[in-house]
Amino acid sequence: MTVTYFITGANRGVGFQLAKQISADSNNVVFATTRSLANATALKDLNRSNLHIIEYDVASPLETMKKALVDPLERYAPNGVDIIILNAGISKKAQRSILQTTEADLQEHYAVNAIGPVKVYQSLFPYWSKKVNPETAKKIIFVSSGAGFINNFYPFPTSHYGASKAALNHITRHIAFDHTSSELDHMKNSIIVPLNPGLVATDMAKEALETFDFEALGLQPITPEESASGIIKLVNGLEQKDSDTFFNYDGTKFSWTVTYFITGANRGIGFELAKQLSADSNNIVFATTRSLANATALKDLNRSNLHIIEYDVASPLETLKKALVEPLEKHAPNGVDVINQNAGIAKDSAKTILQTTEEEMKEHYTVNTIANPESAKKYIFMSSSVDLVHNYLPSLTSHYGSSKAALNFVARHVAFDHTSSDLDHIKNSIIASFNLGLVETDLTAIFLSKFKREDLPIPVSSAQESVNSILDIVQGLKERDNDPFINYDGVRPLGSLFVYISSL
Numbered sequence: 391m392t393v394t395y396f397i398t399g400a401n402r403g404v405g406f407q408l409a410k411q412i413s414a415d416s417n418n419v420v421f422a423t424t425r426s427l428a429n430a431t432a433l434k435d436l437n438r439s440n441l442h443i444i445e446y447d448v449a450s451p452l453e454t455m456k457k458a459l460v461d462p463l464e465r466y467a468p469n470g471v472d473i474i475i476l477n478a479g480i481s482k483k484a485q486r487s488i489l490q491t492t493e494a495d496l497q498e499h500y501a502v503n504a505i506g507p508v509k510v511y512q513s514l515f516p517y518w519s520k521k522v523n524p525e526t527a528k529k530i531i532f533v534s535s536g537a538g539f540i541n542n543f544y545p546f547p548t549s550h551y552g553a554s555k556a557a558l559n560h561i562t563r564h565i566a567f568d569h570t571s572s573e574l575d576h577m578k579n580s581i582i583v584p585l586n587p588g589l590v591a592t593d594m595a596k597e598a599l600e601t602f603d604f605e606a607l608g609l610q611p612i613t614p615e616e617s618a619s620g621i622i623k624l625v626n627g628l629e630q631k632d633s634d635t636f637f638n639y640d641g642t643k644f645s646w647t648v649t650y651f652i653t654g655a656n657r658g659i660g661f662e663l664a665k666q667l668s669a670d671s672n673n674i675v676f677a678t679t680r681s682l683a684n685a686t687a688l689k690d691l692n693r694s695n696l697h698i699i700e701y702d703v704a705s706p707l708e709t710l711k712k713a714l715v716e717p718l719e720k721h722a723p724n725g726v727d728v729i730n731q732n733a734g735i736a737k738d739s740a741k742t743i744l745q746t747t748e749e750e751m752k753e754h755y756t757v758n759t760i761a762n763p764e765s766a767k768k769y770i771f772m773s774s775s776v777d778l779v780h781n782y783l784p785s786l787t788s789h790y791g792s793s794k795a796a797l798n799f800v801a802r803h804v805a806f807d808h809t810s811s812d813l814d815h816i817k818n819s820i821i822a823s824f825n826l827g828l829v830e831t832d833l834t835a836i837f838l839s840k841f842k843r844e845d846l847p848i849p850v851s852s853a854q855e856s857v858n859s860i861l862d863i864v865q866g867l868k869e870r871d872n873d874p875f876i877n878y879d880g881v882r883p884l885g886s887l888f889v890y891i892s893s894l
């Protein structure tokens with residue numbers, strides 16, 4: 391049995407490459423649309439009997455669009471359509487601020503990039519839902535854009551274009567949602583996926599490529615050939631569990647939401663982090679506690695996006711892994727974005743090394759250092775300046791300080807390990823160690839009781855103040871910030887240390 395594709399905006403750019411590469415396999419039937427048959431010379435020149443060109447403007451009325459399909463689809467697709475790729479789109483003079491955007495710009499882009507795909511979906515639905523094809527699941531691929539992200543807003547002006555793609559992203563999610571309640575199994579199991587085709591050197595991207603230094607943002611333009619071959623590989627490999635996921639053309643996933651994992655979140659700084667992050671309902675927050683029974687403060691928050699996990703970082707690795715399976719598979723289908731390794735202890739550490747026992751050292755090393763690092767895009771270790779080896783802070787911190795020094799090394803090694811990862815999003819992940827400053831929590835209570843505030847070298851902050859400044863810093867971390875040691879106030883005291891090491 392053949393697989394039948396329907397691709398919009400296929401006379402040039404990414405759409406043309408998709409039609410060309412997919413129709414190169416004579417088992418496929420490909421419908422390729424163009425706004426004007428007269429301008430579709432590249433498609434016609436392919437001269438392939440399995441490639442059918444249709445004049446179809448997504449800005450025209452729904453009835454006109456439906457009419458354009460009847461003859462070619464009844465003739466060449468008696469079993470209906472399997473895979474729809476909605477690629478047609480426009481971007482005109484979008485590099486401007488919202489103040490400079492006109493109503494006409496907004497209307498035009500909304501009509502083609504958001505309302506257009508809805509009408510394509512509506513006009514094709516009878517053909518797409520027609521019959522089960524044992525060769526493939528039913529799929530709809532929306533060629534969207536990272537410019538339409540709201541949570542992970544791209545930091546350059548895309549104005550009416552970005553707004554229309556944000557609307558498209560919502561539409562794709564709604565279509566995926568609509569199908570979950572379908573009575574037809576092949577519709578219920580259909581796969582709806584929006585994707586970003588990459589920064590592609592096409593007519594559309596010309597203006598943006600001339601205006602912005604994308605390289606400074608770590609973005610390299612790719613060719614339409616590369617984009618299309620990535621999209622085809624991705625589309626072929628899609629499974630039902632991938633539905634409602636935003637993909638990049640190279641198969642990597644973007645999250646709709648940002649998922650945080652915070653250890654030691656039942657009190658102190660960890661609790662404050664969980665509280666503040668889960669206040670934004672776009673975030674998914676996993677908050678761990680050693681004892682569910684004692685996690686009343688977390689439970690009292692009573693938030694549906696906050697998942698509490700019983701998790702003792704001193705327990706064996708296998709136990710830790712087991713504790714994650716059920717909650718993470720259920721509530722984090724796209725994985726974890728930011729891990730905040732916050733759990734830590736400091737028991738009776740204001741003493742000399744001579745006074746320190748082996749048991750104290752082992753206990754602190756187990757909790758503060760060995761805790762299991764999993765891969766994520768951002769990994770924040772809650773460390774402390776008492777652990778600086780080269781810039782040793784002259785204070786009594788004993789087994790606590792040494793366990794945090796070991797933790798700093800682990801953080802740097804994780805950053806180093808990721809530099810050679812085969813996965814781009816892990817290679818580009820951000821690993822940072824934080825010195826929280828002196829924060830008034832249970833952990834510092836004994837230490838603070840031994841000193842007068844005015845004798846301390848730095849001010850004492852509340853958990854809330856500390857978390858406010860950490861969140862500001864974490865949100866601003868960029869790829870180039872990988873592997874820093876950061877103070878609660880944003881200062882990076884180890885800058886000179888790194889120079890020192892490299893000049894050895």
Ligand SMILES: NC(=O)c1ccc[n+]([C@@H]2O[C@H](COP(=O)([O-])OP(=O)(O)OC[C@H]3O[C@@H](n4cnc5c(N)ncnc54)[C@H](OP(=O)(O)O)[C@@H]3O)[C@@H](O)[C@H]2O)c1
Nearest residue numbers: 399403404425447448449477478479535589590592594595
């Ligand atoms: N290039 C990038 O870097 C980039 C990045 C992110 C997302 N995208 C998205 O990728 C898709 C393809 O972009 P591209 O770079 O290949 O653009 P392109 O080279 O400008 O091609 C756009 C295609 O869409 C068609 N189209 C425009 N308005 C239409 C309408 N009213 N009805 C039917 N077809 C229409 C065009 O047909 P005509 O030839 O008749 O105009 C053309 O075939 C777009 O959805 C775009 O938003 C591109």
